[in-house]
Amino acid sequence: MNITEVLNLADELVFAQTGKHLDYLQEAILQGTVEGQTYSKIAEETYASEGYVRDVGSDLWKILSEGLGKEVSKANFRSVLNKSIKFHVSSTTVKNFVGINNVNICPEHSRSPTQPQQPQATPTALRLDLGNAPELFNFYGRTEELATLDRWIIQERCRLIALLGLNGIGKTTLALRLIDQIKSQFDYVIYRSLRYCPSLSTTLTNLRAAFSPDSEGPNTLETQLTDLIAHLRQFRCLIVLDDMQMLFAGGKLAGQYQSGYEDYQDCFKAIAQVNHQSCLMLLSWEKPLMVSTLESENLPIRSFLLGSLGASATGILRDNKLLDEPNWDELINLYQGNPLWLVQTAGLIREVFAGRVSDFLAYKTVILCEPLQEDxxxxxxxxxxxxxxxxxxxxxxxxxxxxxxxxxxxxxxxxxxxxxxxxxxxxxxxxxxxxxxxxxxxxxxxxxxxxxxxxxxxxxxxx
The missing domain is CATH 1.10.10.10 (Winged helix-like DNA-binding domain superfamily/Winged helix DNA-binding domain)
Structure with missing residues (x-):
């Protein structure tokens, strides 16, 4: 029996006993057991502690023991399951079914471990939870950027994407526009900001509330992460976490977490490396060290550096009622096509130069308005x-x-x-x-x- 058959049959047996499908950690334990891995190795690959993996494994062997009517352990699991399986064919009730002792299991309900785990209750419609996301009033250009991110998420099934760039370059705006463009492809779409530096436990609790608002979640960090990854496997989810740079420490080199926030890196690394069908997008004006280490064309991890808005920034100047359109390209290039910098500078040009861009540019220098300098x-x-x-x-x-x-x-x-x-x-x-x-x-x-x-x-x- 191959690993696919082992997992399919174990899943149906567990479902028959508990009404629940295997979660990702139970699957990992079974697959690791078949492959001869130790609990320590399984814990390392699933980003869980060895003690927690042993506890989950112990409960799993008990469930299988009850279902098979004989003692099952990590040491004898494969041989016991092989000996207990009987195949039958019937043309009157179902075309075929698998019988394990007194439990009949129809293969039509089995699933491949490489496919997303079926939830107990699949959403009948998109659940869109944008939390405290800013309202999107205007959107300019970014056609190529949208196409690239769309391809990475929908076609290439990237698990983790870092959307990066200077403050004000338009990361949040682009992410919200992308959400509107691809939301129909997901069961859940969730946006959260990390601006006020919530602990990882707080963030995981907040995310769980978006999935299961009426249920009480796990209370340890380890079980919270396990629960989140289970949802990422069971459902097609897009989670956007904005302002990630606020988790990093000031006065240190880029990408170093504040004291007490280092567990975020383990969380993001697990989401990037554990198999699931969802996507986490991180928005930051500081590149996480983990992304630099893990990103590759051969792995479902990417980073995207957002640059100048280019000629599309003329829409910003037009909306701000500036004059002298032939001079707009020079202004855009001078302020690096950064939407926020252009909006702030446009306010100065309106109030001091009556909107005349040519008068502003006549000074042949970069003029920083007070809000821009403060930022x-x-x-x-x-x-x-x-x-x-x-x-x-x-x-x-x-x-x-x-x-x-x-x-x-x-x-x-x-x-x-x-x-x-x-x-x-x-x-x-x-x-x-x-x-x-x-x-x-x-x-x-x-x-x-x-x-x-x-x-x-x-x-x-x-x-």
């Missing part, structure tokens, strides 16, 4: 002192610089300098480009001006 200053507060030193040096350079130049200018050791550049790149503050086979690094004009203002303000505060 960027708030992000600079999260950087390490060493990162700020690198940013300060880059802000003074007229041209992109290579690593050798940066090492000379900053006096950091090679190890320090490389880690700092990597961290700033993961925050999307530092850009890079190839010039004559050499990678060079730079700040975009908005960030360069913001850093100069930041350093001037810090110097004034010290005087």
């Amino acid at each position: 960027l200053a708030g992000q600079f507060h999260r950087l390490t002192a060493q990162e700020l030193a690198v940013m300060g040096q880059l802000s003074q350079e007229a041209e992109p610089v290579c690593l050798a130049q940066l090492l000379h200018l900053t006096q950091f050791s090679p190890n320090e300098c490389f880690n700092l550049i990597q961290s700033l790149s993961r925050r999307f503050f530092v850009g890079s480009q190839e010039q004559e086979g050499v990678r060079r690094f730079f700040l975009n004009p908005v960030l360069k001006e913001a850093v100069k203002n930041w350093r001037a303000s810090a110097t004034a505060d010290r005087l």
Whole structure:
């Protein structure tokens, strides 16, 4: 008997005894047992503790023992099940059925372990829970970005996608538009923000309430995660977690979790690596280290860096009633096609320059309105002192610089300098480009001006 038959028959036997199908951990225990794995190995692959796996296994063997009428354990499971199976064929009641002792099991109700587990109660309609998502009033462009994300989720069945980019670039807007475009493909669509840094237990409890609002959920972190993955296997779910960067610590290199929030990484890693039929999308302006490690064209894990809105940003300027349309492309390029930066700057142009873009651009410099400077200053507060030193040096350079130049200018050791550049790149503050086979690094004009203002303000505060 192959593993598919073992799991199908065990599932039907458990269902006959309990009215419930095998959950993902029970399946993993059975498959690991057939393959000769230890409980320790099964625990490692399912991101559960060995003690918890042993407890679930013990309960499972008891259920199978009652159903088969003989003692079943991890050691004898395969041989007992093989000896207990009898095949019968009947043309009067059902075309065929499997009999295990006194339990008749119809193969038509069996399922492949590679297919999604059938829930006890399948939703009859989409359950859309957007929680505290902002209302989407306008959407500009992003046709290619939508097509790529649609393909990754619907066709390639990616389990985890990180949607990344600078603050204000439009990650939330794109995610909400994507939800509207593909929601009919899911049983559940859930949006939550991590802006106020909920604990993992709080987030898992919140997600469970979206699945089963009237039932009491498990009360340990381990069982909460097991319960979530069971739902991801039983149903086709799209879960969007926004503002992931708030889980990361300030004053440390990019992607390091705050103390007490490290268990989020284990949760996300389990969702990325355990087999299920759902998708988790993480929105962040700091790239998680886990994503950098796991993403691959051969794995169902992806990251998408959202860039300039490009020519579609003219819609923002038009809605903000700016004048001098022939000059709009220059304004868009100067502010990196960042929707938030353009909206904030458009307010300044309306109030100070009566909406005339040409008058604003005549000053031949990047002008940062107060809201934009404050937003960027708030992000600079999260950087390490060493990162700020690198940013300060880059802000003074007229041209992109290579690593050798940066090492000379900053006096950091090679190890320090490389880690700092990597961290700033993961925050999307530092850009890079190839010039004559050499990678060079730079700040975009908005960030360069913001850093100069930041350093001037810090110097004034010290005087």
